[in-house]
Amino acid sequence: xxxxxxxxKMKNFKLGVVTHxxxxxxxxxxxxxxxxxxxxxxxxxxxxxxxxxxxxxxRQVGNETSKDLCLTAAQKLISKLSPEEINEIDVILxxxxxxxxxxxxxxGIIQYELGLKxxxxxxxxPQGCSGYISGLMESFMFLNLGMKSVLLLAGETxxxxxSHKDKSVRxxxxxxxxxxxxKSIKNSNPVSFDYGTDGSGxxxxxxxxGGLRNPINEDSTKIIHYEPGIIRxxxxxxxxxxSVMNFxxxxxxxxxxxxxxxxxxxxxxxxxxxxxxxxxxYLIKKSKLNSSIAPFTANKIGNTxxxxxxxxxxxxxxxxxxxxxxxxxxFGVGLSWGSCNLDLSQIKYSAINI
Numbered sequence: 001x002x003x004x005x006x007x008x009k010m011k012n013f014k015l016g017v018v019t020h021x022x023x024x025x026x027x028x029x030x031x032x033x034x035x036x037x038x039x040x041x042x043x044x045x046x047x048x049x050x051x052x053x054x055x056x057x058x059r060q061v062g063n064e065t066s067k068d069l070c071l072t073a074a075q076k077l078i079s080k081l082s083p084e085e086i087n088e089i090d091v092i093l094x095x096x097x098x099x100x101x102x103x104x105x106x107x108g109i110i111q112y113e114l115g116l117k118x119x120x121x122x123x124x125x126p127q128g129c130s131g132y133i134s135g136l137m138e139s140f141m142f143l144n145l146g147m148k149s150v151l152l153l154a155g156e157t158x159x160x161x162x163s164h165k166d167k168s169v170r171x172x173x174x175x176x177x178x179x180x181x182x183k184s185i186k187n188s189n190p191v192s193f194d195y196g197t198d199g200s201g202x203x204x205x206x207x208x209x210g211g212l213r214n215p216i217n218e219d220s221t222k223i224i225h226y227e228p229g230i231i232r233x234x235x236x237x238x239x240x241x242x243s244v245m246n247f248x249x250x251x252x253x254x255x256x257x258x259x260x261x262x263x264x265x266x267x268x269x270x271x272x273x274x275x276x277x278x279x280x281x282y283l284i285k286k287s288k289l290n291s292s293i294a295p296f297t298a299n300k301i302g303n304t305x306x307x308x309x310x311x312x313x314x315x316x317x318x319x320x321x322x323x324x325x326x327x328x329x330x331f332g333v334g335l336s337w338g339s340c341n342l343d344l345s346q347i348k349y350s351a352i353n354i
Contacts, residue, residue: 012190013140018342020080020181023307023314023352024073026061029300032171039167041229049171054277058174058302060159066096067106069177070153071113077151077179078114080349088148088183091121093138095131095154095306097333098161099124102211110153121147128156128205129273129332130195131306133340136182136328137193143184152180156305161207163232169239172276174302178310187343189265189325194258195338196251204243205333208234244332245279251337253287256329259339267293267341268323269316273330274298274308306330313344314352322347 032055036046050056061069078086094107107122121142127134132154139150155177162169209220220234232238252272260267270289272280277296284291297315298304304311309328316323324345331337 012192013144014190015184015186016140016143016182016191017185017187017346018180018344019183019185019347020077020179020349021310021314021317021347022073022077022179022350023311024069024076024177025059025301025311025353026064026069026175028060028062029057030060031057035170036167039165039170039229041167045167045229046171049167052276052278053172054296054299055172055302057300058159059176059304061157061175064157065100066098066155066157066177067094067100067110069157069175070094070096070155070179071110071177073177073179074110074114074151074153076351077181077349085149087117089116089120089151090147091123091139091142091150092116093123093125093135093150093152095125095127095135095152096156097126097128097305098157099126107153127336128305128334129275129308130330130334130336130338132309133193133195133328133330133338135306136340136342137195137338139182140191143182148184150182152182154178154180154306154310156307158237158303158305161237163236165231166236167229168241169237172303174298174304176301176304176307176311178307178314180310189341189343191341192259192262193338193340194255195336196255197334197336198247198251199334201243201247201335204240204247204335205238207237210235244335247335248275248279248283248331249286252283252329252331255337255339256287256289256327259327259341263325263341265325267325267327269321269326269344270294271309271312271326271328273332274301274312275303275332305332311352314350315354317344317347317350318352318354
């Protein structure tokens, strides 16, 4: 059977510059060795997981939601804007799969709690690890249609939707929220996107119950012991790590190549979704990237889904690293992927409570 590959590229967005980016992480930092005791798994197995994933700690919320984390980040960002700049925010995008409600949209609640004008487009994007790229693409689309500024929020509280007795996810996922402001300013490097979805893998990363297809019921709440260290119900996240890894190996290097082949300037920095260190190292090798410009920085944060890329950018900016030509690549649940290039040297303000 011949596989037909179709690549969609949205090239040459000439309007759109990231000017502000803020991360807000939960205060609680949990050592994975302590988590291992609660699962429970022994220290030898825990050390093996830590060595493979590169995660030693995760950030974990208490009562906060993704909205709360993103709202705090947005409030800090907006505090640095003039009244005129605040009034120019025409669009609010909220990227998260752990939203406050099935309905209404969380972005509308954020508009209200930030005290922004009513004449604003609010839109939730219930996407995961490739969601920041999707959010950026929609942001640039809006800006190139005449909007003045887009407030893009990306956050996740995955520790609320996983079984704390399932080592395959409990030792990986953390929580975090981010806010990014993109203004309608002409950019020196046109922004391009490469993206796609392979819906045949939808069940490889899924919460089976809780939606309208499979509502929560007595059966979905039953705790199932799959094997030692993997205990969950259908209300908890399931991840086939091997399937997601195989998907990423197949799609990500090609996406990066598709994008970089049309760029006219050398890439200063690669920001890959911080899935885990093993996967990033493998993708760096497979994509033939210089590992010194493709950092893994989530070792004490965890996999924060759509927030992982902006968090990595904030960490770099905190260290004084401001790439003129950065390539961002997200991949995961869906199964979906996306890459884009950004000039991060024009950012006026960034912050992270690392």
